[in-house]
Amino acid sequence: MKFSYVCNDCGREYRTDDIMYQCPHCSKENDGTHFPKGNLRVIYDKQDLERLKEKEHVTCYDFFPYEIPNHDAYPVGNTPLARPVRLNRESGLKNTYCKLDSALPSGSFKDRASQLIVGQALAHGQTRIALASTGNAGAAMSCAGAAYGLEIVLFVPKTAPINKLMQSVLYNATVVPVDGTYDDAFERSIEYTEAFGGINRNTAYNPMTIEGKKSVSIELFEQLGRKAPDAVYVAVGDGCIYAGVCKGFYDLLQAGLISKMPKVICAQSTGSNAISQAFLTSRKVPMENPTTRADSISVGLPANGSMAVDYIRETEAWATEVTDQEILDAQLQLTSKAGIFVEPAAACAWAAYAKDLDKIKKELGEDACVVVLLTGTGFKDMAAFDGRVSIPPAIENSKAAVLRRFGR
Numbered sequence: 001m002k003f004s005y006v007c008n009d010c011g012r013e014y015r016t017d018d019i020m021y022q023c024p025h026c027s028k029e030n031d032g033t034h035f036p037k038g039n040l041r042v043i044y045d046k047q048d049l050e051r052l053k054e055k056e057h058v059t060c061y062d063f064f065p066y067e068i069p070n071h072d073a074y075p076v077g078n079t080p081l082a083r084p085v086r087l088n089r090e091s092g093l094k095n096t097y098c099k100l101d102s103a104l105p106s107g108s109f110k111d112r113a114s115q116l117i118v119g120q121a122l123a124h125g126q127t128r129i130a131l132a133s134t135g136n137a138g139a140a141m142s143c144a145g146a147a148y149g150l151e152i153v154l155f156v157p158k159t160a161p162i163n164k165l166m167q168s169v170l171y172n173a174t175v176v177p178v179d180g181t182y183d184d185a186f187e188r189s190i191e192y193t194e195a196f197g198g199i200n201r202n203t204a205y206n207p208m209t210i211e212g213k214k215s216v217s218i219e220l221f222e223q224l225g226r227k228a229p230d231a232v233y234v235a236v237g238d239g240c241i242y243a244g245v246c247k248g249f250y251d252l253l254q255a256g257l258i259s260k261m262p263k264v265i266c267a268q269s270t271g272s273n274a275i276s277q278a279f280l281t282s283r284k285v286p287m288e289n290p291t292t293r294a295d296s297i298s299v300g301l302p303a304n305g306s307m308a309v310d311y312i313r314e315t316e317a318w319a320t321e322v323t324d325q326e327i328l329d330a331q332l333q334l335t336s337k338a339g340i341f342v343e344p345a346a347a348c349a350w351a352a353y354a355k356d357l358d359k360i361k362k363e364l365g366e367d368a369c370v371v372v373l374l375t376g377t378g379f380k381d382m383a384a385f386d387g388r389v390s391i392p393p394a395i396e397n398s399k400a401a402v403l404r405r406f407g408r
């Protein structure tokens with residue numbers, strides 16, 4: 001679909017098909033003392049969106065700015081919507097669903113952004129994509145690169161979690177560990193694309209990362225029988241997934257396919273709560289030394305913080321903060337009572353939902369349709385269970401040992 005860009009801060013519109021990263025006016029002000037300015041929203045003509053109303057079924061591809069050739073090569077989307085019936089019985093909210101994006105090809109939600117970046121690269125004749133990541137985005141882009149034969153150059157802080165990095169190495173990306181932080185890796189990746197060309201896929205810096213992530217909302221609309229849920233819980237670090245979810249519903253609203261926005265709840269860890277605090281205090285400033293066991297959402301200066309805060313207000317939603325202990329408890333609750341195995345960052349969304357049960361009942365009613373977005377598989381971070389769960393010792397290989405083991 002034909003698109004243009006609009007700056008989230010100054011509202012300038014850029015009518016171009018070229019690759020754009022940030023608003024050249026507003027991004028000049030970025031010096032690390034406040035949330036970055038100048039992030040771009042991708043927008044469409046309302047008439048083009050309204051035409052989609054005539055279709056019996058819509059998919060994200062109807063709402064994308066670029067075509068995705070051979071999308072079965074890297075099958076992103078159509079993730080299961082599980083109804084955790086045991087947990088719903090306990091909570092009294094029977095219409096709660098878990099969106100299992102842990103089932104995407106590389107095991108995290110980040111595949112959604114990487115898919116659209118593939119479309120952008122191919123449309124512009126580019127075969128090289130560079131990015132910075134602490135793990136999941138890098139693994140997702142590398143996975144896409146392997147599927148399409150694209151060269152992926154991945155800058156990572158040298159301390160990044162090994163499990164996630166191994167994926168990227170196995171997918172055959174060029175992995176460049178940097179002796180510095182994620183922010184340093186971010187800068188190095190931009191210097192790389194400026195010197196060697198290709199596309200830069202940094203989260204939120206490339207507006208197509210936000211746009212790709214909206215696919216989940218289009219999918220939810222169809223999966224729920226062509227309606228939006230009342231609320232969606234999203235774990236937030238940089239605020240890019242959060243904004244993508246909101247953008248998907250916003251496009252559906254523009255198309256006339258839904259009549260109101262769902263409340264999109266921002267779930268953060270108390271140890272990394274820059275966006276939640278900016279929403280509460282109206283001060284868009286970074287957090288020093290964020291620390292949470294949910295490494296994927298440990299962010300001091302959120303790359304899409306400003307847009308995320310704006311969307312919390314636009315969807316008349318709220319932010320819920322949870323402790324690391326609540327996150328880890330939620331992870332075990334989902335595993336043992338719903339058979340859903342997710343990494344700590346994803347469990348943050350469930351922890352916030354579990355904390356908000358009374359609020360949901362009061363504000364949205366007991367019949368509310370709530371979706372909790374589960375953004376990454378538990379296999380990404382098995383170390384999260386160290387010291388919490390252990391495998392029982394082996395029994396002797398005999399019938400007597402079996403009887404003894406079970407008390408006979």
Ligand SMILES: Cc1ncc(COP(=O)(O)O)c(C=O)c1O
Nearest residue numbers: 136237238239240241296375376
């Ligand atoms: C599993 C998982 N959940 C949630 C998030 C948060 O996304 P964002 O940084 O866009 O807020 C991330 C980001 O890396 C992630 O990997």
